[in-house]
Amino acid sequence: MRSAALYYTGCEDDQYQPHFLDSCSLCRRTLNHNRDIFMYRGNTPFCSQECRQEQIEIDEAIEKKWKLSSSKKSNSVRKTTDSAKETDTKKAVRTGTVAVS
Template identity: 55%
Template sequence: MASCYAEVFGSEEPHFLESCSLCRKHLGRNSDIFMYRGDKAFCSNECREEQIESDEAKEKSRKVSARSLRKKSSEAAKDCKTVRTGTLVVA
């Protein structure tokens, strides 16, 4: 059974060491390969660094978003008033 990649592009999905994960440049057999996170290959240290910087920016953005949500939740909790319900008896 062919992979989804093969159905769309007409060939088997390339091995991750065949092309740069960022610019898609072909990685030759006698060229240096720069690895990142064990499963991403790059043609140069510059491509690798660009990917690292991109991943760090995304991670920082996620942390800021999570912190902002926690702060809003905390502020909303402070604004809530406790309302007691019960039965009022009038004589």
């Protein structure tokens, strides 16, 4: 069992560093060490299934937004390249790989 007591190390500036299992990652409620702790993505603790599920939904929404943003950027680059090839039919066109990050 963990203790919140500070141990004297000879330095007066020592402060208590909370353990990652001390509180819920979403609502910051103190985790009771006699009850279940719901984990997500390895080392992210939650006080309840509801808090864990809410974080999962937040992460999925962020990931979906990122994927949509990424696909819009790649489509924009592809359309620009295609239109440049169509308008410059008499000019030499250099082709290659386009990397977008």
